[in-house]
Amino acid sequence: xxxxxxxxxxxxxxxxxxxxxxxxxxxxxxxxxxxxxxxxxxxxxxxxxxxxxxxxxxxxxxxxxxxxxxxxxxxxxxxxxxxxxxxxxxxxxxxxxxxxxxxxxxxxxxxxxxxxxxxxxxxxxxxxxxxxxxxxxxxxxxxxxxxxxxxxxxxxxxxxx
Ligand code: ZN
Numbered sequence: 790x791x792x793x794x795x796x797x798x799x800x801x802x803x804x805x806x807x808x809x810x811x812x813x814x815x816x817x818x819x820x821x822x823x824x825x826x827x828x829x830x831x832x833x834x835x836x837x838x839x840x841x842x843x844x845x846x847x848x849x850x851x852x853x854x855x856x857x858x859x860x861x862x863x864x865x866x867x868x869x870x871x872x873x874x875x876x877x878x879x880x881x882x883x884x885x886x887x888x889x890x891x892x893x894x895x896x897x898x899x900x901x902x903x904x905x906x907x908x909x910x911x912x913x914x915x916x917x918x919x920x921x922x923x924x925x926x927x928x929x930x931x932x933x934x935x936x937x938x939x940x941x942x943x944x945x946x947x948x949x950x
Contacts, residue, residue, distance in 0.1 A: 790928040791842045794826030797941050798838060799927040805920045812914070820926045822945030824935060831856045834921060841925050851919040860916035867905045879906065884913065 792798055799822045803814040815821050823829045825838065833855030841847065853859050873879050883898045889910055900907040932942070940947050 790930075791840055792825050792838050792925070792928055793840070795931045795936060796825045797927075797929050797931045797935065797946075798823055798825050798925065799945055800838070801924045801926055803922045805922075807918050807920065812917075812919070819945050822941040822943075824931050824939070824941060827939065831919070833919070834923075837921070838923070838925070841923075843925055843928050846922070846924045849921050849923065851921065853916050853918060856919050857912040857914040857917070860911050864910045865899060865907055866910065867907050870902070870904055870906050873906060 790796065799820040801815045801820050803816065804812045806812055825835065828835075830838070831851065833851030834849065836855070837847070837849035837851070870879075873885075876883075879898060879901050881898050881900060884895050885898070885908075886893055887896045887908075887910075889896070891910075894910055895913055896908040896910050897913060898906060899909050935942055935946075938947070942949070
């Protein structure tokens with residue numbers, strides 16, 4: 790079966806940056822499951838998956854514009870250092886989940902000063918070109934209930950009580 794709108798796709802993948810560093814991989818976990826054509830994947834990957842079928846392996850390079858967007862330097866902001874009390878050895882590069890105007894986001898510490906800390910609220914993969922190695926494990930029709938809920942049920946998806 791070919792991948793098209795409203796198919797449930799299960800896939801194994803490894804994601805690397807342009808330097809070849811592994812950012813994420815499904816190896817050692819269950820394959821990732823999603824419903825095609827519902828905006829659940831980054832656009833560049835979803836476009837690349839379209840038309841592929843079970844058992845196929847392919848590589849795709851996705852520019853930031855079709856992934857997590859470009860970096861926005863306006864998203865650097867200074868926050869009071871006291872927000873981080875309780876953290877030993879606060880250092881640049883540390884990442885925290887924080888409540889921002891846009892909901893729950895990962896923020897990255899850029900600079901630590903006496904009174905304030907500069908954090909970057911860009912998505913950690915903003916500005917990064919993504920290189921996926923994808924193997925399509927399974928393709929099937931989504932059930933009406935899955936389309937209704939907007940997520941996959943069963944292996945790789947949600948398990949309702
Ligand atoms: Zn559900």
